[in-house]
Amino acid sequence: MYSAAEQKQLDQLGRTLLTASTPLDEQKAQQRVRQLGEVIRFHEYRYYVLHDPVISDFEYDQLYKQLEALEASYPSCRLDDSPTTRVSSDLTSDLPEVEHLTPMLSLDNSYNEEDLLDFDRQIRKLLAWGEDEPIAYAVEPKYDGGTITLVYEGDRLVRAATRGNGVKGEEITANARTIRSVPLKAAFSTVGIQRAELRGEAIIRKDNFHQINARREEQDLPLFANPRNAATGGLRMKDPREAAERGLEVFVYQLGFAEDGHGKDARAQFPTHQQSLDTLASLGFKVPVEERTVCQNIEDVVRFCEAWADKRDEYPYEIDGMVVKVNRRDLQERCGFTSHHPRWAIAFKFKARQATSKLIDVEYQVGKIGSITPVAKIEPVQLAGVTVSSISLHNEDFITGKDIRMGDTVLVERAGDVIPYIVKPLADLRDGSEQPIVFPTECPVCHTPLFREPDEAAWRCVNAECEAQIKQRMIFHVSKDAMDIDGLGRSQVERFYDLGWVKHIADLYKLDYAKIAHLDGFGQKSADNLRTAIDKARKNPIHRLLHSLSIHHLGKKASKLLAEEIGHVLELRDWDEERYLSIKDIGPIVAKNVMAFFAQPENIDLLKEMEALGVNLTQTEEDKPRVIDADAPLAGKTILFTGTLEQMGRKEAQELAERSGAKIISAVSGNLDILVVGAKAGSKLKKAQELGTVQILTEQEFITTVS
Numbered sequence: 224m225y226s227a228a229e230q231k232q233l234d235q236l237g238r239t240l241l242t243a244s245t246p247l248d249e250q251k252a253q254q255r256v257r258q259l260g261e262v263i264r265f266h267e268y269r270y271y272v273l274h275d276p277v278i279s280d281f282e283y284d285q286l287y288k289q290l291e292a293l294e295a296s297y298p299s300c301r302l303d304d305s306p307t308t309r310v311s312s313d314l315t316s317d318l319p320e321v322e323h324l325t326p327m328l329s330l331d332n333s334y335n336e337e338d339l340l341d342f343d344r345q346i347r348k349l350l351a352w353g354e355d356e357p358i359a360y361a362v363e364p365k366y367d368g369g370t371i372t373l374v375y376e377g378d379r380l381v382r383a384a385t386r387g388n389g390v391k392g393e394e395i396t397a398n399a400r401t402i403r404s405v406p407l408k409a410a411f412s413t414v415g416i417q418r419a420e421l422r423g424e425a426i427i428r429k430d431n432f433h434q435i436n437a438r439r440e441e442q443d444l445p446l447f448a449n450p451r452n453a454a455t456g457g458l459r460m461k462d463p464r465e466a467a468e469r470g471l472e473v474f475v476y477q478l479g480f481a482e483d484g485h486g487k488d489a490r491a492q493f494p495t496h497q498q499s500l501d502t503l504a505s506l507g508f509k510v511p512v513e514e515r516t517v518c519q520n521i522e523d524v525v526r527f528c529e530a531w532a533d534k535r536d537e538y539p540y541e542i543d544g545m546v547v548k549v550n551r552r553d554l555q556e557r558c559g560f561t562s563h564h565p566r567w568a569i570a571f572k573f574k575a576r577q578a579t580s581k582l583i584d585v586e587y588q589v590g591k592i593g594s595i596t597p598v599a600k601i602e603p604v605q606l607a608g609v610t611v612s613s614i615s616l617h618n619e620d621f622i623t624g625k626d627i628r629m630g631d632t633v634l635v636e637r638a639g640d641v642i643p644y645i646v647k648p649l650a651d652l653r654d655g656s657e658q659p660i661v662f663p664t665e666c667p668v669c670h671t672p673l674f675r676e677p678d679e680a681a682w683r684c685v686n687a688e689c690e691a692q693i694k695q696r697m698i699f700h701v702s703k704d705a706m707d708i709d710g711l712g713r714s715q716v717e718r719f720y721d722l723g724w725v726k727h728i729a730d731l732y733k734l735d736y737a738k739i740a741h742l743d744g745f746g747q748k749s750a751d752n753l754r755t756a757i758d759k760a761r762k763n764p765i766h767r768l769l770h771s772l773s774i775h776h777l778g779k780k781a782s783k784l785l786a787e788e789i790g791h792v793l794e795l796r797d798w799d800e801e802r803y804l805s806i807k808d809i810g811p812i813v814a815k816n817v818m819a820f821f822a823q824p825e826n827i828d829l830l831k832e833m834e835a836l837g838v839n840l841t842q843t844e845e846d847k848p849r850v851i852d853a854d855a856p857l858a859g860k861t862i863l864f865t866g867t868l869e870q871m872g873r874k875e876a877q878e879l880a881e882r883s884g885a886k887i888i889s890a891v892s893g894n895l896d897i898l899v900v901g902a903k904a905g906s907k908l909k910k911a912q913e914l915g916t917v918q919i920l921t922e923q924e925f926i927t928t929v930s
């Protein structure tokens with residue numbers, strides 16, 4: 224439909240228009256309206272027909288809004304075929320078309336509190352209501368799947384269809400019949416309804432989606448980018464058995480049409496949207512329950528929407544916003560419709576998690592054990608409320624696997640608290656100027672040739688004296704997980720390094736506090752605090768010291784296991800592989816790396832120097848193996864804490880549990896024995912309750928048990 228050159232041109236034009244200023248005269252407006260129309264139609268084709276968009280939903284919405292606003296300011300510029308005059312379409316010619324009983328319009332979008340307040344003002348204007356008159360709004364999640372309509376006649380499901388262009392959709396009855404949450408029979412006659420058309424969203428649970436992709440990976444099939452693609456694809460499968468395997472569910476959110484045996488509208492018996500949904504629930508449909516509410520004013524709507532924006536990640540289904548509807552049907556009717564959307568409803572869209580940007584450079588960072596991490600520098604973009612300009616590319620295989628090239632337009636995603644990542648390059652937008660990313664063959668800092676173990680993903684600089692590594696090792700040494708030195712972090716270490724005060728770890732124990740006190744931003748008090756923190760670290764148990772040495776593969780747990788076995792750190796000089804492997808949970812890789820470390824004379828010198836500087840190298844009480852009394856109150860149990868504890872810190876509680884014989888684990892699963900629940904416990908508690916095998920204790924019950 225579009226040539227490659229046209230695609231590139233339209234995409235470029237769209238990107239220019241996204242940031243272009245508003246045209247000031249009618250002639251310019253006319254040109255802009257035409258351009259926006261072309262660009263939007265192109266993106267609709269990519270999205271609805273090819274299912275392979277090249278801009279984010281948010282960017283699309285911005286273009287659409289721009290066009291709507293221009294057409295509102297200059298009505299004479301509106302073109303007959305403007306995308307705003309019809310609703311968008313997902314029609315292709317594969318499946319038979321059917322006409323909906325009532326046209327499905329799309330919803331207008333809002334993005335923030337101000338937009339919602341505007342919506343409320345609009346409604347009041349339409350109703351000619353003052354500010355004091357209460358308007359109740361029904362609010363429910365906006366599920367991110369594929370829209371479906373269900374037609375029932377005489378209590379039987381007779382037809383299901385996709386949304387299509389809103390007037391006509393594609394018939395998918397056979398597939399819908401495989402969806403368990405779609406009743407094949409529902410007792411509409413008990414509420415006087417002969418024929419009904421329901422609207423819903425077909426979706427796939429997030430955990431189910433991951434399983435589907437895992438199966439596809441095994442079968443070498445292309446993976447779905449997100450649950451929505453898996454759901455919309457599932458609805459339109461040719462073979463209903465394949466559709467059934469997707470595990471689709473349908474949430475019904477609207478009674479679109481209902482008539483009684485005499486062809487009269489039967490919706491009047493439901494004075495509110497809420498009542499119609501409650502009735503559908505009682506007839507056996509899956510409707511949002513806890514997720515749905517009725518707010519008595521717009522301020523409560525704003526709060527409810529914001530609360531859901533915060534918890535969308537914990538929710539088992541993908542949602543991309545909330546839908547706000549005037550609850551009373553008579554008021555809905557008074558508000559009416561535009562050609563494009565109902566005036567009495569609006570979607571509140573959560574902040575965009577995806578955006579596109581350009582890859583402008585790749586930097587290579589050297590880690591504490593010399594691993595080289597490529598980091599993409601992109602043109603800054605807003606993602607879920609944060610500006611993102613650099614993103615890890617992990618390793619060479621990640622770059623080659625995704626075929627990411629310098630100059631590419633890339634799709635970037637940031638979900639919840641997850642670190643932003645590059646989903647894919649948009650290969651269709653290449654103009655030939657993109658260059659392959661050439662991974663360096665030598666360390667960017669010390670120029671030692673890089674080396675890669677056959678079974679490892681990272682290229683490494685193997686020069687132990689590499690400046691970049693030494694700096695990273697010092698930063699790790701002082702970090703919370705290692706020696707845990709308060710007031711000494713990345714920026715201080717870098718500063719002391721740049722001043723030439725610290726060249727390796729041992730120097731951290733030789734700092735001149737008088738000089739530090741005179742540094743900008745320090746002063747006597749901070750210098751004193753730093754001295755206290757470092758003196759405290761000198762007495763650390765040796766498991767912390769072992770971990771702090773940045774020995775490849777020697778993590779926190781293995782460090783503890785080693786510390787249990789030795790009276791003094793330097794005893795490890797004499798250990799052979801067999802001795803390491805005699806410890807349960809220590810494998811040959813850890814053994815090899817620890818042995819290599821202790822075989823280096825420089826490392827022995829470093830440890831001796833540290834000991835001379837007062838750093839503890841002998842086993843402490845905390846290092847000794849904990850003898851678990853079989854009579855300990857929690858002997859042999861696994862435990863997990865969730866929510867906010869009030870009587871003690873999380874760490875303190877965990878230590879107390881360990882002393883009582885319990886083992887801390889990190890997730891709710893069949894292996895969990897006890898869940899201790901503090902205030903504001905969320906999804907973990909729910910999951911434990913669902914499992915039914917987990918003992919759930921309050922904080923007080925836990926304390927009583929262990930004391």
Ligand SMILES: [Zn+2]
Pocket residue numbers: 589666667668669670671684685686689690691692
């Ligand atoms: Zn190096």
